[in-house]
Amino acid sequence: MRVHFHGAAGEVTGSLHEVEAAGHRLLLDCGMIQGSPEAERRNFDPFPFEPSRLDALVASHAHIDHIGRIPLLVKRGFAGPIFVQEATADLMPIMLLDAASIAENDAERANRHRRPGEPPAQPLYTRADAEAAMRQVRPLPYAQRTQVLPGVEIVLRDAGHILGSCVVEVFAEGRKLVFSGDLGPKGTPILRDPATIDRADLVLMESTYGDRLHRDRDATIAELGDVFGHAWREGGNVLIPAFAVGRSQELLYWFARHWNDWNLSRWKIFLDSPMAAKVVQVYDRNHDLFDEDARRVWAAQPSPFRLPNLRLAATPQDSMAINHVDRGAIVIAGSGMANAGRILHHLRHRLGNPRTHVVFVGYQAEGTLGRRLVDGARWVRIHGRDVRANAQRHTIGGLSAHTDQRGLIEWYGQIADHPPLVLVHGEDKAREALAGEIGERFGTSAVLARPGLILDV
Structure with missing residues (x-):
């Protein structure tokens, strides 16, 4: 297996990771970039891969920074299945249709104030695009091992972040990749605690609050x-x-x-x-x-x-x-x-x-x-x-729906033999602090993902 890091690699939004395995290409998340107007304009940029060459997508949960560009991916040529937990499948149309409506309204507002000769503003995608993407969704329950491509299997575990949120286990070529998605704190109301993971050959872990502890x-x-x-x-x-x-x-x-x-x-x-x-x-x-x-x-x-x-x-x-x-x-x-x-x-x-x-x-x-x-x-x-x-x-x-530094260290620490670790979904200050703590406790030298980084599992 090989992992290409494209998004949420040095920032907190725009989750986007590509996995090559068993001759296929699997995308983990396809999130929207959020923040300043300059940052959000990057959503219109070409993807760093050809969407039509992707074979499948797995979305960790229904927050827009993890699913918000899926309709754009489909619009630009992705035709494969989209695997999500069952509750995420219920939430996705609500989230994506709302995002499309906001994009359409923003474009309409911009065009009302368009200067002569200025090209008309276009939405990132439309409600029709969102509806088209939903036709490719394949709901899965937690804890069921499923072949999503020939030679590639996944298991979705409860991440305790929002309803339907998942830790994604990917099995291929005799190796196991674990993608944390977003991890919730233990004891979060309504939700169950994040599932423990027994083993992995490589872990991609979020680091949103890697430099701080939540208040009691x-x-x-x-x-x-x-x-x-x-x-x-x-x-x-x-x-x-x-x-x-x-x-x-x-x-x-x-x-x-x-x-x-x-x-x-x-x-x-x-x-x-x-x-x-x-x-x-x-x-x-x-x-x-x-x-x-x-x-x-x-x-x-x-x-x-x-x-x-x-x-x-x-x-x-x-x-x-x-x-x-x-x-x-x-x-x-x-x-x-x-x-x-x-x-x-x-x-x-x-x-x-x-x-x-x-x-x-x-x-x-x-x-x-x-x-x-x-x-x-x-x-x-x-x-x-x-x-x-x-x-x-x-x-x-x-x-916060994200666990803090203590929770991240505890979640990673229970994985057998403390496997190689890549920190994603975090600003550098948070990732550097978390990497330092993990290195001191477990001897693991965590990698801070950057767009364009490629790692073998």
Whole structure:
């Protein structure tokens, strides 16, 4: 086996790894590059391989930075099967149709302001392209060894990151490659812990939080409750940028668990994401993938997705109506990095108010609006307008869907004989810190992947 590293090799988005095995070409992930406008323009570049020469694709999970360019890959000639876990197959059309809709709307907006002689803007792909890609999806259950190409077999293991997330084991030519995908922390609500891996000949492991430790979860949840209490006393509102898959559902889970503790009945709670509302239905259909604690919470009252004061803002008009709520609103809206979606409208409307509390509950990539706000920017640009950022900002790091340095070291450390390791899906500062810790503990000299790197398994 041979691995070609193309994306998420020195950055956190755009996951893209190519495997040559048994005379075939298998792609691991085909994610969208996210971040600054300059970074996102790279999504339009040609792939570093010919899509029509690929034989199959395996996607680790349904987040856009892992699946977001699949419709483009198909549009440019890939005709093979796309293997994913069953819950991921349920989530993919929701995610990809939303991404296509955003791309179409962005192109339409750009064309309204097009200068004379300037070529018209084109979306990265359309909803029709996304629908075409979904016809190539082949769902698989966890823990089933499946031949995906002659001489190439895979097993999908639970990665504990979001519903349907996978660690991918690839077997070919008597060798075993393990791709971690994104790994969740142990004890994450709703989800089971990441599966342990017995052995490997090469491991590709994410390193998003390779340089830091998450805050204790109990302290994190207490901090979130404190934010709500402070905001209520000030007569303010709370904005929470959150990914539609994973984070939004986890927040609702904690709301249900602490309904009385946080006196949440006095708030108006809005889930302002049509996509997140659809994802809720996928969660409701997949209780068999929940951990034991989540099953108990779902059976209790109030159920996380049926809080008595939860309002799903389905239409743009529903979303705009939230602007009229002067105080006492908790608004969960996408996107999680505040670089697209309905959260931008709420930030533009409320960011100038010092009684507004903006709560960041996930990773904020370099170049995103979320990262600029976390870093303390006093002015930001939203929809072409300069907006003063007077709002109070809170980073609740312990709610991350990615495990931290300790969790990554523990997950790798349980693999027999500590096999060769390549760190992907992380910025250099995080990867260098993680590589140093792993080298000191296990004697493994981790490789930091770069685009163009080729390694034999």
